[in-house]
Amino acid sequence: MSASVSSSISALIDGLFEQYGPLIWWKGSTEEVMIGAILTQQTRWENVEVALSRLRQAGICSIRGIFAAPMEEIEALIRPTGFFRVKARRLQGLAAHVIREFGGVEGMRTVPTEDLRESLLSVKGVGEETADSILCYGLGRAVFVIDAYTERICWCAGIDAGRRELKGLFESVLPETADACRQSHAHFVEYAKGYCGKKRCDECWIRNFDG
DNA sequence: TTCCCGTTCT
DNA sequence: AGAACAGGAA
Incomplete structure (x- = not known):
């Protein structure tokens, strides 16, 4: 739980926001x-x-x-x-x-x-x-969802942590609101579907990422 | 590890 | 025809 890991998570979150901007997923009951x-x-x-x-x-x-x-x-x-x-x-x-x-x-x-x-x-x-x-x-709770995409991206970024630890890290770095968690999670999934799924590792700025 | 299973894209 | 898909249980 070093400070460098937290800053890596922050850099990923910020980088993906720059790439995709505001992105809200699903407004359902x-x-x-x-x-x-x-x-x-x-x-x-x-x-x-x-x-x-x-x-x-x-x-x-x-x-x-x-x-x-x-x-x-x-x-x-x-x-x-x-x-x-x-x-x-x-x-x-x-x-x-x-x-x-x-x-x-x-x-x-x-x-x-x-x-x-x-x-x-x-x-x-x-x-x-x-x-x-x-x-x-x-239910609008400030909970960050860790899925296979998020785990994979973090692994490629050199962040060596399990799902439990990742969840805690994201929640400590992000604002404590459901919208912040929703938007960031959407960014990770969007990125993974665009790059990881299509195996565009050569174009991936996260690979060998060290921020 | 394997099974659950239809749909879509390759 | 084969793989992959916002996973989880046994």
Whole structure:
């Protein structure tokens, strides 16, 4: 946890902001963000939007809608996202948990972030990345989401740290607001999709980065 | 490590 | 036809 590591993180954040500027990802309701967070696991976002609109048309794109719907209906509607049998069960498990523990999404808003995170992690199908996405994008908490892209970029930048440590580093460097976390995370994903995914390592300013 | 699985791009 | 995709469980 040296100061140089923190400054490296800051330099990455600043460099990506210079490259992409203001970039806001998804203004959705809390409930749709929660559903989308499950559906997007190992799946392209474009396919998630298809599934979300199908759920909306069926009138079940909500916690209570998912909770009440037959498993087969959910499976059919979310089919475009892949892993539809597993994800349908994860969605109902999450909906049931929210209703049972908090009486609905509104009941979550007063719960401290760490408590809420632990609660979400107890749901089958909600791992750390999904839980943090829900907290940041769905509930407006100042939580930074570490995903495979972020981890890879940091590794290429010479920052030798695991996901746990990276999360703490980003949150200590960034302003303590959900918008700051959202925007920076979006930058990392955007960069990785543009360069890492297309293997443009020769054009990557982050590789062998030492700031 | 392997499985879950449809869609899109190569 | 093959790989890759906003992961997580067993």
